[in-house]
Amino acid sequence: MDAAEVCRLAEEAAVRLVRFLYCDNGGIIRGKSTHRHALPERLAAGIGLTVAMQAMNALDQLQPVEGFGPVGEIRLVPDPASFRVLPYAPHQAAMLADMHTLDGQPWGACPRSFLKRAIAAADALGVQVQAAFEPEWTLAVRTDEGYRPLDESLCFSSIGMLTAQAVIADLVDALQAQAIEVEQYYPELGHGQQELSIRHTDALLAADNQIRYRETVRAVAWQHGYLASFAPKPWPNQAGNGAHLHWSVWDRTGQTNLLYDPTHPTGLSRLGRQFVAGVLDHLPALVALTCPSYNSYHRLRPQSWSSAFTCWGLDNREAAVRVVSTLRGREMPSTNLELKPSDNTCNPYLALGGLIVAGLDGLRRELELDDALRADVDPATIPEVEREARGIRRLPDTLDAALDALERDAVLMDALGDLLARSYLAVRRSEWRAFSTADAAFEQRHHFFKY
Ligand code: GLU
Ligand code: MG
Numbered sequence: 001m002d003a004a005e006v007c008r009l010a011e012e013a014a015v016r017l018v019r020f021l022y023c024d025n026g027g028i029i030r031g032k033s034t035h036r037h038a039l040p041e042r043l044a045a046g047i048g049l050t051v052a053m054q055a056m057n058a059l060d061q062l063q064p065v066e067g068f069g070p071v072g073e074i075r076l077v078p079d080p081a082s083f084r085v086l087p088y089a090p091h092q093a094a095m096l097a098d099m100h101t102l103d104g105q106p107w108g109a110c111p112r113s114f115l116k117r118a119i120a121a122a123d124a125l126g127v128q129v130q131a132a133f134e135p136e137w138t139l140a141v142r143t144d145e146g147y148r149p150l151d152e153s154l155c156f157s158s159i160g161m162l163t164a165q166a167v168i169a170d171l172v173d174a175l176q177a178q179a180i181e182v183e184q185y186y187p188e189l190g191h192g193q194q195e196l197s198i199r200h201t202d203a204l205l206a207a208d209n210q211i212r213y214r215e216t217v218r219a220v221a222w223q224h225g226y227l228a229s230f231a232p233k234p235w236p237n238q239a240g241n242g243a244h245l246h247w248s249v250w251d252r253t254g255q256t257n258l259l260y261d262p263t264h265p266t267g268l269s270r271l272g273r274q275f276v277a278g279v280l281d282h283l284p285a286l287v288a289l290t291c292p293s294y295n296s297y298h299r300l301r302p303q304s305w306s307s308a309f310t311c312w313g314l315d316n317r318e319a320a321v322r323v324v325s326t327l328r329g330r331e332m333p334s335t336n337l338e339l340k341p342s343d344n345t346c347n348p349y350l351a352l353g354g355l356i357v358a359g360l361d362g363l364r365r366e367l368e369l370d371d372a373l374r375a376d377v378d379p380a381t382i383p384e385v386e387r388e389a390r391g392i393r394r395l396p397d398t399l400d401a402a403l404d405a406l407e408r409d410a411v412l413m414d415a416l417g418d419l420l421a422r423s424y425l426a427v428r429r430s431e432w433r434a435f436s437t438a439d440a441a442f443e444q445r446h447h448f449f450k451y
Contacts, residue, residue: 003043006083010036010093013085019094020047020076021211023111025420025427026058027292027345028450029211031097032076046075046100054099054109054423058293058450059434063426067419074107075100082208087177088219096208108419112207115353118415119203122249122356125363127258127271129356130248130336132183132200133210135344136241137217138234139164139192140227140448147227147448149192149238160187164194171196171220178216180209190239200246200336203352210243210348214451230344231447232291232299236440240299240306243346245290245339245355246324249275260335266314266323266369267335273369276312276321276337278362279355280373283310283320283341285409287395288402289354292428293345294435295447297398300341302380307340310393311375318378320395341395345451350416350424357415399432 001009010018018039021031030053034042055068078095085093099110106113122129139150153160161168164187172182181199188195198209214230221228233240249258249271261269268276279286291300302308305317313319320341327334342351361367372390375382379392387393396402403425406412413421435443 001080001083003040003080006043006080006095007039009083009085010039013093014091015085015093016091017093018078018083019086019092020078020097021094021215022076022097022099023211023347023349024056025054025111025347025424026056026431027347028058029214031094033092043078043080046077046097048073049076049099051109055426057427057430057434059431059446061430061434063430065423065426068109068423073102075102084178084212087174088216088223094212094215096211108417109423111347111349111353111420112204114416114420115204115207115349115356118353118356118360121360123252125360126252127249127363128252128254129203129352129359130200130250131203131206131352132198132246133206133213133342133348134195134197134242134244134246134338135210135213135217135230136188136193136195136243137344138190138229138231138238138241139167139194139221140229140234141225142227149190149235150226152191153187155189156186163187167221167224167226168194168196170223171217174216174220175213178212180212188239190234190241193239193241200248203356207348207352214344227449229448230451231444232293232296232343232345234448235444236298240304241344242299242306242340243342243344245342245351246336247339247355248336249359257332257335259337260332262331267326267331268323268369271363272335272337274362274367275359276323276362277367277369278359278365279321279339280310280312281367282358282361282409282412284393284396284402284405285412286354286358287341288399288406288428289412290339290342290346290351291402292347292399293343293447293451294399294431295443296343296345297396297402299343300395300397303378305340308395309375309379309387310391310395311373311379312369313375316375318380319375345447353415354412357412361411399428400436403428403432
């Protein structure tokens with residue numbers, strides 16, 4: 001789709017406002033809108049944004065980061081291919097935007113451009129990643145005592161389906177209207193918890209779809225009078241909300257899934273095993289991108305099915321990387337991997353870009369997937385001395401520790417680049433400080449309503 005086509009579609013749908021959306025370093029989706037009459041010039045030149053926004057944390061506290069102050073401007077330049085008329089907002093459309101410098105170059109602190117660089121690095125090695133975020137989220141109703149879960153339904157229970165059915169029906173329509181293919185739906189374990197998965201696609205579109213998904217769920221739930229929350233741990237005593245990251249690695253033509261090797265006992269090719277080895281090697285740092293909020297670490301606990309250790313396993317839902325069993329008759333195309341330590345407070349461009357960077361590092365270094373890191377049981381049940389001897393490490397148990405690991409990870413830091421790394425660390429460190437010195441109610445409120 002080009003700019004002319006976008007203008008034609010906008011006119012045809014009588015769109016008045018077009019949102020230029022981006023996701024910031026705090027994982028918050030933000031944007032500005034243009035009226036349709038200015039769309040042609042805004043598509044070319046973008047909408048101005050202060051550089052300071054990439055130093056703003058999830059509490060709207062601007063962090064002192066050199067080069068991210070009140071002076072300086074960038075442009076939100078939308079990707080024409082991302083244009084969608086919004087089924088939940090009358091006469092409005094949305095596009096996903098890149099951050100450009102005034103002379104039209106990708107800005108160093110632009111998360112979407114980081115993912116594009118990771119995709120280009122994969123292409124240089126002759127591979128492309130397909131992915132899908134698999135979000136879990138919570139439906140809540142307002143009461144005089146505050147928000148409570150929509151229901152107390154059981155895992156996969158048909159009563160849960162019934163309670164949420166009107167929202168889910170509209171949600172399916174709204175996602176499909178934005179060319180997002182729905183795969184499965186079920187009520188999850190937690191009270192009011194839902195899981196509706198969408199089809200995998202190329203990496204950039206998968207990250208864009210995660211933004212659209214969060215926007216759409218929020219909006220549709222709101223229209224039904226409910227609040228949808230993507231907080232990793234919406235209530236301390238309920239199941240956490242993950243956004244497991246499923247991925248596969250294909251050849252350039254997109255015809256052959258390079259993960260697949262039926263002759264190996266894991267079903268994974270040498271390339272697949274190297275990719276996973278790279279992800280596991282970088283995982284303590286990578287979670288600073290995939291589980292990046294203070295609240296994330298209340299989800300990422302042993303025996304929560306969210307994973308808490310650097311191990312992999314065949315269909316092991318307590319392993320950080322689950323090798324997913326294939327579908328009978330569709331073995332090659334359905335071979336995929338699942339990163340469990342990932343949640344919806346991530347900036348999907350940074351999370352997926354980081355995963356690709358880590359995996360490619362495994363390919364370049366020809367890492368072996370260590371059998372000692374394979375867990376065929378819940379890793380929490382392996383005695384600690386044995387875990388240590390096998391190199392199965394506990395994932396960072398706080399955001400602060402994850403950020404320390406990221407700062408020490410030269411490969412990820414280098415891929416992020418100076419501007420993005422500095423602004424990201426400053427923003428997420430400030431969130432750690434703000435929440436670690438406040439009480440649980442403050443943490444719950446801010447994560448519950450902002451994600
Ligand atoms: N809710 C779990 C999590 O926080 C995942 C449950 C599952 O789907 O395996 O990741
Ligand atoms: Mg689930």
